[in-house]
Amino acid sequence: MCNKISVITVAFNDVENIRHKMESFFAQTWQDKEYILIDGGSTDGTKEIIEEYEDRLAYWSSEKDAGLCDAMNKGIEHVSDGWIKVLNPGDFYVDNTSLENVLTKINVSSIDVIYGNSIKIRIGND
Numbered sequence: 001m002c003n004k005i006s007v008i009t010v011a012f013n014d015v016e017n018i019r020h021k022m023e024s025f026f027a028q029t030w031q032d033k034e035y036i037l038i039d040g041g042s043t044d045g046t047k048e049i050i051e052e053y054e055d056r057l058a059y060w061s062s063e064k065d066a067g068l069c070d071a072m073n074k075g076i077e078h079v080s081d082g083w084i085k086v087l088n089p090g091d092f093y094v095d096n097t098s099l100e101n102v103l104t105k106i107n108v109s110s111i112d113v114i115y116g117n118s119i120k121i122r123i124g125n126d
Contacts, residue, residue, distance in 0.1 A: 003103050004032045004082030006058070008075035010068060011050075012040035014089055018049050024092035026056060030099035034058035036078050038071040083114070094119060 007025055011018055025035050039047055039062035047062045054060060059078040065071045076084065085099075093099070102114060 002032075002082045003108060004034070004080070005030060005085055005099055005103070006034050006036060006079040006082060007085045007087050008036045008038070008072065008079070009087045009089075010038045010040070010071035010075065011042065011046055011089060013042045013044040013046055015042070015045040015049065017090060017092075018046050021087060021092045022050075022053055024094075025087065026053075027096045028093060028099045029097050030103060032082070033099060034080060036060065036075045038065070038075045039063075040065050040071055083108075091118070 009021060009025075014021075022035070022037075025033075035057050037050055037057055037060040039050060039060070041047075041062055041064040050057075050060055050062065058080065059075075061074065065074065072086065083103075087093075095101075102116070106114070108114070
């Protein structure tokens with residue numbers, strides 16, 4: 001398997017988070033990567049933010065879908081090669097070397113699935 005990483009994000013009305021999520025992807029030091037974004041037809045300004053980044057996206061669409069799994073499958077259809085990573089709603093990369101660390105610190109030629117932990121950030125007294 002090659003070391004290209006295709007990151008898929010599905011979004012719907014996520015204007016508060018979508019820019020931070022995309023910027024955290026584009027800041028990644030791993031160069032062999034592509035970003036695929038499937039928006040469910042947002043009406044809150046999310047689509048307009050995505051359009052600002054369209055020249056940096058491997059593929060994106062904004063249309064009504066049948067839910068999260070349908071949107072994820074639409075994204076998978078546009079993966080060109082390599083590893084598939086899902087960057088879920090509300091998620092972002094906390095470190096610019098996250099992808100690089102995964103692919104350089106393990107023997108990826110002998111595995112089929114990579115998984116990891118996440119960090120939950122709480123703001124305020126929630």
